[in-house]
Amino acid sequence: MMKRNEQEQRNPQALRDETIVIHGDDSITDEKGVNPAIYYSATFQAHSASEFSEIAGTPRHPRYYTRYGNPVHERVQKIVADLEGTETALVTGSGMGAIATTILSLVAAGDHVIAQKNHYMSTTKIMDELLPKFGVDVTFVDQSDTSAFEKAIRPNTKLIMVETPANPTLVLTDLAAVCDLARQHGIIVVADNTFASPINQRPHDFGVDVVVHSATKYMGGHHDLTAGVICTNEELAERIWNTHISIGSVLSPMDGWLLLRGLRTLPMRIERINANALALAEFLENQPQVERVYYPGLPSHPQHELAKRQMKGFGAVIAFSIKGGYAETQRFVSALKLPPNAVSLGGVESLVVHTAAMWEGTMNEEQMQLAGIPANFVRFSVGIEHIEDLKEDVRQALQKI
Known part of the structure; x- marks a missing residue:
């Protein structure tokens, strides 16, 4: 599997983390100030009926309605996706907003999920209490034992949820081994990377399909905001976004701007x-x-x-x-x-x-x-x-x- 240093060797134009957080959003140039503006608007104006039709029909457009997107969200998403090495990213109003929205987008009644015994407490409650209400079975395994994941796989297993290091025990999951196993069976892998941050660990490099974060933590960095981020490919992002706009775990423009500020020094x-x-x-x-x-x-x-x-x-x-x-x-x-x-x-x-x-x-x-x-x-x-x-x-x- 291609690791980050290999990517940089093959692509000499690839920016390093310290530069990504400062210049990763340079392509978004709709303001004259050095510091990006805070777009504190719930809705955005179209200049014609045809333009409105185009904007309204474009998924995740940053200048339609803030539940769908916002210009400051666009900047954050570009930087975090680059840090994680994924095609794109979505922002939510909290880390649990990111986790819940992702899980509910990827499973349905009759499906089976494999989760770790060690997860953040609210993730455990989703697995243990919420999903069974909607007809989704969950098996908990020892995350330190890759064979336990393999033994838990069923024909209807659709998702493996991992978190490494895990909160609060700091037990690790072998990302490469679990992803190799999942790929053999066509199972989507979601990884909570909150405890590591994309600076310390990039799960997508090991084959993880969706990487989620509580951006309240390292990315914000000052204990003054709540936010979540979902990093994945374009296809899954649109699928998750369709659930997101129904659930409505929206990141406020101010918290989005504070998150952008925090990323600069991450x-x-x-x-x-x-x-x-x-x-x-x-x-x-x-x-x-x-x-x-x-x-x-x-x-x-x-x-x-x-x-x-x-x-x-x-x-x-x-x-x-x-x-x-x-x-x-x-x-x-x-x-x-x-x-x-x-x-x-x-x-x-x-x-x-x-x-x-x-x-x-x-x-x-x-x-x-x-x-x-x-x-x-x-x-x-x-x-x-x-x-x-x-x-x-x-x-x-x-x-x-």
Whole structure:
């Protein structure tokens, strides 16, 4: 399979990530300002009846009605598609908007879906609670075992849903192996690439048909917007878009503009975040109060070799377990001074959550066990602060357990 460096060698005109985020939308030149305008309009004017007819009949036109598209959406979609190496992209009002719209576009009553045991909690709830209501069967498998995917395939299997690294356990899926298996059976593969970002991992390079993101995270980068992105080929994009305009998970023009701004610095932020997270993970492994650290960049991670094969960097999120239980974990999280105790990840500031406390309100005990979330689990999203300040803060909090 052709990897990114091979693509660049064959196409010397291919731009690198740092240039794509700045110039990937240069072909869209309908403003005079250096900084693109915010098109805060629900609808757009046609100059004649014939032009209106043409615009209204063009799928995903950016200057018809903002539920269908918007000029700032067009810019974001061009940049993210280039980063992911896909033909095109769609934007939605949230990451779950992207995931739900994609899944509902690609399956129907009587179909079968294969999903991982470890998924973001809302994705798990779609698989476990929503799809069965519409006559879609779902089989959950251990994502670290490719043979489990193969054993789960049925004649009516239409979709394999993967997420790697998975939230919050950081278990990996072998993208190349799963995609090769799916291709043999004509099954569409959808990958949630939120935890990696297109800077650290490009699932489409390994054969994934549709790549989805919560752009609220790394792409936005400042914890000030919610957005989702769907990256795929033109044929599937139109199919998904037809569902999107019915469901209406619309990205506002302002959030689209904020997302465009966040994308401009994405490679630079990811570089710093990758370095900080690896250093903090190594630090945590040597702390006596820490039971275990889960981070794909560590040699101790059981899938470290796979991580090195399919990822360029290992991302912001470190999962670790505190010695003790629920109460000790609560004390540690409460004692931290720098990272807010808040959900989300991938922004400029570090964030921390006691994972069990976060998810117990929306998942039942069986779903928690399926997701592999013990009572003493911490999810730490590393930001761009100075690493020594982060280490010192973690050190003083561990001493208060």
